[in-house]
Amino acid sequence: MLIESPIWPAQLDHFKINAPDPALIVNFYCKAIGYDAYPLDSGNILLQGQQRRVVIGKGHAHSRPYHGFRLQDRRQLEEVRAFVKAQGINSIENPSPLFNDDAVAVVDPDGWVSVFGLNRLDLPSPKASNNSPPMSMAARLQHIVVATNNLDEMISFYEKTLAFSPSDYVLKDVNDKSSKQVAFWRTDEEHHSFAAFGASSNRHDHHAYETTGWMAMRDWADHFGNLNIPIWWGPGRHGAGNNLFFMIEDPLGDKIEISAEIERISRSTGPRWWDGTDGKAVNLWGAGWARD
Numbered sequence: 064m065l066i067e068s069p070i071w072p073a074q075l076d077h078f079k080i081n082a083p084d085p086a087l088i089v090n091f092y093c094k095a096i097g098y099d100a101y102p103l104d105s106g107n108i109l110l111q112g113q114q115r116r117v118v119i120g121k122g123h124a125h126s127r128p129y130h131g132f133r134l135q136d137r138r139q140l141e142e143v144r145a146f147v148k149a150q151g152i153n154s155i156e157n158p159s160p161l162f163n164d165d166a167v168a169v170v171d172p173d174g175w176v177s178v179f180g181l182n183r184l185d186l187p188s189p190k191a192s193n194n195s196p197p198m199s200m201a202a203r204l205q206h207i208v209v210a211t212n213n214l215d216e217m218i219s220f221y222e223k224t225l226a227f228s229p230s231d232y233v234l235k236d237v238n239d240k241s242s243k244q245v246a247f248w249r250t251d252e253e254h255h256s257f258a259a260f261g262a263s264s265n266r267h268d269h270h271a272y273e274t275t276g277w278m279a280m281r282d283w284a285d286h287f288g289n290l291n292i293p294i295w296w297g298p299g300r301h302g303a304g305n306n307l308f309f310m311i312e313d314p315l316g317d318k319i320e321i322s323a324e325i326e327r328i329s330r331s332t333g334p335r336w337w338d339g340t341d342g343k344a345v346n347l348w349g350a351g352w353a354r355d
């Protein structure tokens with residue numbers, strides 16, 4: 064007959080790694096796995112991430128002094144204590160600084176120590192997990208844009224010489240198709256790989272990365288937030304291209320766009336025309352960005 068153990072439910076909460084040079088291990092785990100380090104008493108260091116934590120201490124390589132299972136409440140803890148005693152197991156003093164002192168610790172036949180306990184409440188809470196490493200986040204270079212004081216000639220070059228496909232035009236006067244203010248061109252089915260905004264000078268305007276969706280945009284915004292890089296424009300949805308977007312500035316003030324859901328248009332589809340006076344072509348949700 065199976066014994067009904069009170070060690071249910073219990074979750075693996077943390078373990079301890081000893082290392083001859085703890086700083087080396089702390090540094091590695093923080094960078095590679097994503098932890099924040101917090102010094103504890105006795106030279107121990109708590110590494111905390113979202114739903115994970117480890118204690119690092121000084122000692123022999125490959126030693127793992129204990130692992131801790133988190134119990135639900137004091138009643139369960141006392142049931143576990145009584146159960147351990149009834150099973151004839153000698154418990155040892157709680158070695159884990161992450162559990163209250165009254166945690167129950169037992170040693171298995173190979174010498175591994177299991178600790179069953181309740182969390183200390185006086186330790187700091189983990190920071191929010193909004194710091195995904197950027198190398199792991201999708202951002203395909205997707206389009207680049209210029210400003211020009213020579214828009215008609217640019218249009219002629221890209222459409223007649225290079226034969227890019229026009230996707231959208233923005234007009235100063237919606238009733239006058241010669242009053243083009245912006246032109247978007249595609250070189251595959253994505254709405255634009257290149258675009259030109261009429262402006263007072265010829266200059267770089269921005270470049271854009273296509274990511275996988277709204278949640279990925281959130282991750283990028285969180286990542287920039289962690290680096291104290293503010294959103295410069297957006298979030299919004301471009302009318303032309305129908306893509307979600309926000310922009311930041313690089314240290315030189317050049318604009319960088321993070322985009323998602325950019326529209327796909329077959330090669331045989333003709334251009335559309337936008338009224339440039341209401342700003343919807345560049346942002347369906349709110350403020351535009353007027354180039355001077």
Ligand SMILES: [Fe+2]
Pocket residue numbers: 206208269270271320
């Ligand atoms: Fe863009």
